[in-house]
Amino acid sequence: MIRNYFKIAFRNLVRNKTYTAINVSGLALGMTCGILIFMLVKYHLSFDTFHTNxxxxxxxxxxxxxxxxxxxxxxxxxxxxxxxxxxxxxxxxxxxxxxxxxxxxxxxxxxxxxxxxxxxxxxxxxxxxxxxxxxxxxxxxxxxxxxxxxxxxxxxxxxxxxxxxxxxxxxxxxxxxxxxxxxxxxxxxxxxxxxxxxxxxxxxxxxxxxxxxxxxxxxxxxxxxxxxxxxxxxxxxxxxxxxxxxxxxxxxxxxxxxxxxxxxxxxxxxxxxxxxGGVITKTNLWVLGCIGLFLIITACVNFINLATAQALKRSKEVGVRKVLGSFRGQLFWQFISETGLITTVAVGLACIASALLLPFINDWFKVQIAVNPLADWQFMLFLPLLTLVVTFFAGSYPGLILADFQPVMALKGKLSQQNIGGFNTRRTLIVGQFAISQVLIMGMIVITNQMRFSTQSDLGFNKDAVVMLPVATESNVLTMKTLKSQFSQIPGVQTVSVCQSAPASNYNVWNTSPNYDNRAEDEAFSVSVKAADEQYIPMFGLKIVAGRNLFPSDTAKEFIVNEMFARKLGLKASDEVIGKALSLNDGNTKGTIVGVIADFHDRSFHEDINAICITTAPDLYASYALKINSATVQPTLAALEKTWSDRHPDQVYDYQFLDEHIANFYATEDLMLKLIQTFAAIAIFIGCLGLYGLVSFMAAQKTKEIGIRKVLGSSMGQILWIFAKEFSRLILIAFVVAAPVAYYAMNAWLKNFIFRVDLGVGIFISAIVGTFLIAFITVGFQSIKAALMNPVKALRSE
Structure with a gap:
């Protein structure tokens, strides 16, 4: 009996190649995401669990x-x-x-x-x-x-x-x-x-x-x-x-x-x-897990939509089987067998796709997931469990519908919409699918805009064509001056500064409590100290708003502060700090404030602008900052490497462009953008499969109606509107659900940024227009095919 189930199931699937291909691809895509997300979540949950006690x-x-x-x-x-x-x-x-x-x-x-x-x-x-x-x-x-x-x-x-x-x-x-x-x-x-x-x-x-x-x-x-x-x-x-x-x-x-x-x-x-400094939060793991589950469920939903749409074509087959003595349970298991074959093939394809995509996942997430199925009992348990759950979840509802057909009505072709499940369930599921898709589209637009804003906005200093080279560990004041002079003589090098770090940096950050004007106590705020020579301010294009630049000195201490420093002191004008004494590091570093610079972003846009203090301190210098000519980058870099290596033959040369370093501030956001782009594309694709199933169902139901309309003179546009108004209504309902969810979620995400973009109406308009275009492309073929059908054949159909 079981062998017969699978033999007939195989024949049915081969006969309906389009139906089979769509179902296999939809399930395979959903399960590929499920498998990859399962491996990723499992990987992170296993960190440092092997230690005793x-x-x-x-x-x-x-x-x-x-x-x-x-x-x-x-x-x-x-x-x-x-x-x-x-x-x-x-x-x-x-x-x-x-x-x-x-x-x-x-x-x-x-x-x-x-x-x-x-x-x-x-x-x-x-x-x-x-x-x-x-x-x-x-x-x-x-x-x-x-x-x-x-x-x-x-x-x-x-x-x-x-x-x-x-x-x-x-x-x-x-x-x-x-x-x-x-x-x-x-x-x-x-x-x-x-x-x-x-x-x-x-x-x-x-x-x-x-x-x-x-x-x-x-x-x-x-x-x-x-x-x-x-x-x-x-x-x-x-x-x-x-x-x-x-x-x-x-x-x-x-x-x-x-x-x-x-x-x-x-x-x-x-x-x-x-x-x-944790790598990933458990909340994000839960979100990933829910996304994986959602994608599998929506793939199953599409299977149900297509299967119930296909049910009309199989009504006479079911009627004949029942007349010949087939029981309800036998018909149910017959359909479950077909679903099992589709699911098994989909799982096989999902495993192959997961293996091919795993290197990209490792690269994206900076992880080292390696799959050894024979040694990984959790994966070996997950895979058959996934196959069984998907088979019964996707196959039970269509199987029950087919098994419940009345043989007389099936053989006469008198089955109604209610006999095969109706529209309402499918409509609800498709609304849910497109609501999720639109939330992801809106999220993708917001994150893209914020990333563009963060990386392209004026930071208050010059970051383009600036190369950062390391100061060798054995360097002293004389060595640094000599190498700085040699760098400045290289064609293509415009300005050179020796410093602790760039104006915006997460490296070599020195924060301390300042003591201003010999007050009895330190200030309640902290100041970010940047050690640099006198070329630092002109090279990075920092604007002096009061006072003067630092004088070249290796010993005498002078300080330049930013406007935020003066504001945190409660002063009305920035120039009030000029000439005042400043003490840092519990009194170990003392000097006089000689200048004030305009505020600049010293960290990412996640954080507010800090109080800044710039002073000379050769023992803290860790980098050479060089402004180079963007037209001669490669020969300049080669000359810099030769000059540096000749001076430090026992050291390893390395360099980094400043704009690349600043881009690292948003590595997490960049990863999130890639993920949301990927999941949005997958969710849209799966949602389109569901929409295709609904249109297929409508086309099968409305065959005679379309024939009558064409005989009575309806134009092709009027026929297409029958389908267009259905999916338009569903997309609009999905938008009404998705818009407030996306607004709330993205507004909460943007709160992580002190400097951020606005949630404008254009984001929501773009999402709804994009969804309509995608949906139109999806239903266009099936709708046009139905509209071009010969009315004579349509009226003769049973």
Whole structure:
């Protein structure tokens, strides 16, 4: 019997090739999205779940209470040490300081090899490997990082640095400053961990690399490199620990207005908490999951629409089967068999499509999803479950309708619209589909406009044709001046400045509380300090509104502030600050304000303009900023590389255009735009399949009506209007539903931007016009085909 079901099902599907192709493509598309989203959600939920006692592992974080509350995934360097010594809450406590974008040098005989490591080197206390489950393949876990100048490498990094040779006791040099000896080899890190550094060196060597960061008295600042982890003892709660942490603020920062609140963040929260640099929020994962479910459901809905439209053609077949003795259950399972065949083929195509699309998903989301079905029991369970659910969800309703046909009415062709499900259910589902499509279209337009506004607006400084080069680690004042002079002599280089960072940057950011005009207390706001030479302001085109530019100096301190600085002081005029004393960094940096510049955007459009202070500080300079001629970019870049490499032959050359760096501010929004474009296209396509099903159903129902109208003189336009008014009504209803939803959602999204576009009427007009055009193209062929039908054949049809 079962064999007979599938044999007949196969014949029916082959006979109705268009119907089969549409259903297979719709289901395959929906299930491809479902499979990819399932793998993506599963990938993120598996992060750092493999550690022993992961429920007791926490990271110390900081809430900074200034004008507003800001959140840092870092703490002062001494916190981990004093917590370990003062309290017994922690079973293990480990500090880890990561130096990113470092240069590693390996010397073997006369050969010298250099490597640029963006993930950097982690100065690590030995207890780190007691807290986290990163297996050591060579070396002793207890002693590998105990001595100074020792290092542990992953297998991958050991091969990169030393090839096939045994890495144990081999030497490498970090940033031409510190030498390390390899004392251990780690098993390669799992892809589902937020720890990316593959080089771990002894923490007690940090003082040789960064004396301030290693200081046990460095409570006055928080560096993004420093993190601290703890595994609490059994029975100890994080709330219990947090009650004792304010004591450190009172003891070590008693006079500071910007009170620090130290908290414990669970390991399971690190990957998902955007406040502390989490990769993706659980809310976004839920949204992705719901989108995947919606796309599968809408694909099933389209199947139902097409199947019920097809039911009229099969009414006599069902009538004959019933007359010959077929039972209701047999007819139901016959249709389920057809659905099962379609679903199985669709799942196979979806698996192939998912495998082909996975590299693009990995690239888009910056993930490393690898599918091994034989080793992934969750995926192997998901796939047959998806097949069964789709088969019964999509096939049950049409199967029941076919099985309920009355044989006499079916054989006489007297079945009514109510006998095959009617329009109302399909209309409702299609309205829902197009409402979602229009929400996505409106969202896509808003995000596109905001991205264009963010990247093309005037930022208050010149960002075009500006190249940022690194200052080598061993550079001094003389070296920087010499190289700056050599750069300026290169044809195509217009201006050169040595600085800490560009006007808008997330790197090398130094925030501190200012003391203005020798007041008794520091100001309540923070100021973003930018170290730069006297060429910084003219090179970036910053506008001086009062006072003058900095004088060239390596020692004397002068400050230039922005207008926001004066406003936060409550002054009526910006020039009131000229000549006033300014003290930064707890009084360690003092000088006089000599100028005021116009405000510029120093961060992304997500944030308001900060109070800015620019001063000379050669020990903080990290970049050369060069304005170059856009007509001679390539030869200029080649000359810059040669000049830089000749001066620093033992360093790795690198450069970045400033506009590319600024574009990175909106990496998340760019990804969201790509996603919404993709899902909007898929949702529109699936919605169009549903609309096609409705039009097919209408054409089958109205065959005789169309024939009569044509005989009575109706024009082709009047016939087409029969179909057009139906889908026009549905699209308008969908728009009425979608517009307020899109407005609310996009207005909430835009609130993440301090500087943003307006939600104008044009966005909604564009969405409705675009939807009408897409719908017209979808129904046009079927409608025209029905309108051109020979009226004689139409009137003879049964």
């Amino acid at each position: 992961s429920d007791r592992i926490y990271r110390f974080v900081t809430e900074q209470h200034r004008e507003t509350i800001s959140y840092r995934a870092n703490v002062p360097s001494p916190l981990g040490k004093v917590f370990r010594n003062d309290y017994t809450f922690g079973e293990k406590v480990a500090r880890i300081a990561t130096a990113e974008d470092v240069v590693l040098t390996v010397k073997e005989g006369s050969e010298i090899r250099k490597f640029k490591e963006s993930e950097g080197v982690a100065f690590t206390e030995p207890e780190f490997f007691d807290i986290f489950n990163y297996p050591l393949l060579k070396g002793d876990r207890e002693t590998a990082l105990l001595d100074p100048n020792t290092a542990i490498l992953t297998e991958k990094m050991a091969r990169k640095l030393f090839g096939a040779a045994d890495p144990m006791n081999k030497l490498f040099r970090l940033d031409n400053k510190v030498d390390f000896r390899v004392t251990g080899v780690l098993k390669d890190l799992p892809i589902t961990t937020d720890r990316k550094s593959e080089i771990y060196v002894s923490y007690n060597t940090l003082k040789q690399y960064n004396d301030w960061l290693a200081s046990d008295d460095a409570w006055g600042g928080i560096n993004s490199a420093m993190q601290c982890f703890v595994r609490l003892r059994p029975g100890v709660s994080p709330d219990e620990v947090e009650k004792f942490l304010p004591a450190y603020v009172k003891k070590y920062r008693p006079t500071n207005k910007n009170v620090h609140h130290y908290k414990l963040q669970p390991l399971a929260d690190i990957h998902f908490n955007a406040r502390y």
